[in-house]
Amino acid sequence: MPRERLSVVVTRRLPEAVETRLSELFDVQLRDEDTPMSQEELVTAVQNADVLVPTVTDTIDGGLLGQAGENLRLIANYGAGVDNIDVATARQRGILVSNTPGVLTDDTADMTMALILAVTRRIPEGVSVMQQGEWSGWAPTALLGGRIGGRRLGILGMGRIGQAVARRASVFGMQVHYHNRRRLRPEVEEELEATYWESLDQMVARMDVISVHCPSTPSTFHLMNARRLKLLKPSAVIINTSRGEVIDENALTRLIRTGEIAGAGLDVYEHGTQVNPRLRQLPNVVLLPHMGSATLEGRIEMGEKVIINIKTFEDGHRPPDQVVPAML
Missing domain, CATH: 3.40.50.720 (NAD(P)-binding Rossmann-like Domain)
Incomplete structure (x- = not known):
């Protein structure tokens, strides 16, 4: 049988x-x-x-x-x-x-770079102008963003995806920094040209872009809380393609609204599909429907x-x- x-x-x-x-x-x-x-x-x-x-x-x-x-x-x-x-x-x-x-490492890393570019170069705002038929022609001061070459990228969580992001960011000319539960082996650090920060607080205070790549665990819940988010430079942006619970979404919304953080690119949210409506309204925030691995x-x-x-x-x-x- x-x-x-x-x-x-x-x-x-x-x-x-x-x-x-x-x-x-x-x-x-x-x-x-x-x-x-x-x-x-x-x-x-x-x-x-x-x-x-x-x-x-x-x-x-x-x-x-x-x-x-x-x-x-x-x-x-x-x-x-x-x-x-x-x-x-x-x-x-x-x-x-x-x-x-x-299997999703490269796809998620690609989307992370897309979000970094979308926020810093104001791509969704440009798309909106075109879709609404509001473009009146090129102007020297229109929709000015910032170049990412030379900026400091702070990676929070240096696993497979974090390392894949580091490799891509280096090609774009970004300076790679990271915080992780365990420091990488010296040869891996050298290959990635990545600088390790034992103190997360000290790292986030000095970065131009923060990219979150850590899992959702009790120890990472609101790891980027209101106190830590306030350490970011007013010109800094934060990207999250990992788990929404890592960032205090309400605190992030408040700080972007008051100009204390320059913007955000998010593919995941603290409460699933229930995204803070105030966050949706901000032009310097790029929101995607959890499509980083899609x-x-x-x-x-x-x-x-x-x-x-x-x-x-x-x-x-x-x-x-x-x-x-x-x-x-």
Whole structure:
């Protein structure tokens, strides 16, 4: 008798190529609508599936895991961040958790540079003038921004994405500085031409651009709080393509409105889709809808990692991208 295929529930629509491959390998339940599952649907999924494939829009907390059926043994997250999953409770219940690290590094780093340029060169303001038919011709003083060559970039979090941003920024002629939980090895620092700051306060006070690239953990919640944001130079801008909770969004809004910070480029927000309406109104703030990793190539590579994690688990081995509490 052939072995029964794993029951896999996918919580969101994925690229067609990924859904097709999942269907070939497993007994998969795909999502028809491109909307998050309701709480009731998530409960049904964890009660019946062998493997759950959630995304960052799904909260897999202790309460939900407490209702999981005996068959649920793997949560193969479609995404690198796992702050939407109670990894410790999952481990206590014998449920493995995997993620999809590494594949979105270049896409997110590209978007970081795009946001730096968009804010400093006032690109959205120029787009708005053209779309509204308000352009009356070139003028020497119109929409003056600033060049990024020679500016100091302070990277908060020097993991894969932070290092990819550093490499790109160096090509643009920026001076790279960074703060990290652990200092990089000397040879990596030398290759990146990056200057380490043990004190985050001292670094942010001297930078022209701050770019946030750290995960969401209890220790990074509001790491850029009102006190630390006030240390920025009035000419400085802040960029965030990591996790919204790292920045106190209300404090950031106040400081930009009063001219104490020159601008911001944000792809993530403290309260998900509930963005501070005052922040939306500021012309020197560029807001994107969490699209830093939104390339077709990246999304397919994420799916391939999910499939490899599930297949490896099915074959009785540890998923290559298994996440354990000690890693967080």
